[in-house]
Amino acid sequence: MALGKDYAQQHCSIARALEVVGERWTLLIVRDAFYGVRRYKDFLVHLGIPRAVLAARLQSLEQAGVLEKRRYQQAPPRDEYVLTDAGAALWPTLFSLGTWASGHLEGMDVPRSFLHAACGSELGAYGQCPACGDVVTAGDVVLAPRPGLDPNPGNPVSRALLEPHRLLTPLDVDR
Amino acid sequence: MALGKDYAQQHCSIARALEVVGERWTLLIVRDAFYGVRRYKDFLVHLGIPRAVLAARLQSLEQAGVLEKRRYQQAPPRDEYVLTDAGAALWPTLFSLGTWASGHLEGMDVPRSFLHAACGSELGAYGQCPACGDVVTAGDVVLAPRPGLDPNPGNPVSRALLEPHRLLTPLDVDR
DNA sequence: ACCATAGGTTCAATGAACGAACTCATGCGA
DNA sequence: TCGCATGAGTTCGTTCATTGAACCTATGGT
Numbered sequence: 147m148a149l150g151k152d153y154a155q156q157h158c159s160i161a162r163a164l165e166v167v168g169e170r171w172t173l174l175i176v177r178d179a180f181y182g183v184r185r186y187k188d189f190l191v192h193l194g195i196p197r198a199v200l201a202a203r204l205q206s207l208e209q210a211g212v213l214e215k216r217r218y219q220q221a222p223p224r225d226e227y228v229l230t231d232a233g234a235a236l237w238p239t240l241f242s243l244g245t246w247a248s249g250h251l252e253g254m255d256v257p258r259s260f261l262h263a264a265c266g267s268e269l270g271a272y273g274q275c276p277a278c279g280d281v282v283t284a285g286d287v288v289l290a291p292r293p294g295l296d297p298n299p300g301n302p303v304s305r306a307l308l309e310p311h312r313l314l315t316p317l318d319v320d321r
Numbered sequence: 322m323a324l325g326k327d328y329a330q331q332h333c334s335i336a337r338a339l340e341v342v343g344e345r346w347t348l349l350i351v352r353d354a355f356y357g358v359r360r361y362k363d364f365l366v367h368l369g370i371p372r373a374v375l376a377a378r379l380q381s382l383e384q385a386g387v388l389e390k391r392r393y394q395q396a397p398p399r400d401e402y403v404l405t406d407a408g409a410a411l412w413p414t415l416f417s418l419g420t421w422a423s424g425h426l427e428g429m430d431v432p433r434s435f436l437h438a439a440c441g442s443e444l445g446a447y448g449q450c451p452a453c454g455d456v457v458t459a460g461d462v463v464l465a466p467r468p469g470l471d472p473n474p475g476n477p478v479s480r481a482l483l484e485p486h487r488l489l490t491p492l493d494v495d496r
Numbered sequence: 497a498c499c500a501t502a503g504g505t506t507c508a509a510t511g512a513a514c515g516a517a518c519t520c521a522t523g524c525g526a
Numbered sequence: 527t528c529g530c531a532t533g534a535g536t537t538c539g540t541t542c543a544t545t546g547a548a549c550c551t552a553t554g555g556t
Binding site for chain 3: 344372374396397398
C-alpha cells in the first residue's frame with residue numbers, strides 16, 4: 147500500500163506492523179473480526195466504510211496473513227473472512243488501545259466491557275484477569291454491553307452485539 | 322482531523338483511540354517520543370516525514386493531551402515535545418504492536434529489543450519481565466540495538482540510538 | 497420474467513500527503 | 527555590521543488515497 151514506501155525504510159517492528167494494520171479502517175475491520183463479524187455485508191453496514199475500501203483492506207489483510215478468506219457456501223458462492231492465529235494475536239494491541247482510550251481520553255463513557263469468560267470479572271491492565279490472575283487470550287474474552295449503549299441501533303450487527311458475545315465466535319446477525 | 326467524521330459515530334473506545342493516534346505517521350511520532358526524540362528537527366530527520374505533516378501531527382497530539390510542548394530555551398525560542406502521562410500510557414499498545422510484528426510477520430528480523438532496566442532480561446508478552454514477573458512500565462524499559470542493525474546510519478538520531486537507551490529519557494543527538 | 501441479495505468493480509470529485517521553496521527570528525564569525 | 531547558518535515552521539502545486547454513487551455478475555425466490 148501507500149505506507150510502505152516510507153515505512154519500510156524504518157527497519158523497526160512497530161513500523162512494519164503499521165505497514166500492515168496502520169491504514170485507515172484496517173484496525174476497525176480487525177476489531178469487528180474479533181467481535182465475530184465475518185461477512186462483507188456485515189463489515190459494510192457496521193463500519194459505514196466505502197465498499198471499495200473494504201474490498202481493498204480485506205484483500206491486503208488476507209495477503210498479510212491476518213484474515214483467512216474461506217468459502218462457507220457453494221451456491222451461490224459465499225466467502226467469509228476469519229482471523230488467522232496471527233490475526234488473533236493482535237488482541238493485546240487492540241485491547242490496550244481500547245483501555246488507553248477509556249482511561250485517558252476526555253469525555254469517554256465506556257460503552258462495552260471485556261470480561262473473562264471463565265469467571266466473569268472485568269479484565270484489567272494488560273488483559274489480565276484480576277480474579278484469576280491469568281492473562282486472558284481473545285478466545286476467553288466475552289464482550290458485554292454496558293448501560294448507555296444505544297438500545298435500538300439501526301443495523302443488525304450492532305443489534306446482535308447488544309447481547310454478551312464471546313470474541314472470535316461468529317455473530318448471529320440474522321437474529 | 323480526517324478520521325473523525327466517520328469514527329466518532331462508532332461509540333467504541335478503540336475507534337476513539339484511533340481518532341487520536343490512528344492517522345498516518347502519528348504512532349511513529351509517539352514511538353520516537355518514547356525513544357527520547359523531543360525536537361522538531363529530530364523527528365523530521367529520523368522519520369523522513371514531510372514538514373507540514375509533522376507540524377500538524379505534533380499540534381493534534383498536543384491538543385489530545387498525548388504530547389506536551391514546552392519551551393526549553395528562551396533565546397532563540399525553542400520548544401520540545403514530551404510525552405505526558407497519558408501519552409506514556411500508550412506504551413503497552415506500542416509494545417504489543419511491535420511484539421506482534423516480530424512474531425507474526427514474514428521476514429522480520431528484529432532490529433532492537435526491549436529490556437527490563439532493573440534486571441536486563443528481555444520483555445515478554447504484554448510487557449512483562451519473565452525474570453521478575455513484573456509488568457514493566459515505559460520508564461523502566463531499555464531499548465537495546467541488536468546485531469543486524471545498520472552500524473552507520475545516515476542521520477544523527479539513528480546514530481544516537483545505536484547505544485542502549487532508557488525510554489522516555491532525552492536522547493543526546495548532538496553526540 | 498422479475499426482483500432481491502451478496503460481493504464486488506468503476507469512476508468522477510474531494511481531500512490528504514508529498515516535497516520543494518519560502519519565511520522569520522535569532523546567533524555567530526569575519 | 528554584513529552575511530551566513532540554524533530551528534521551526536508555512537505555503538503551494540502535484541500526486542495519491544478516500545469517498546459515495548452507480549454499475550456489474552451470479553444466484554435464488556415467487
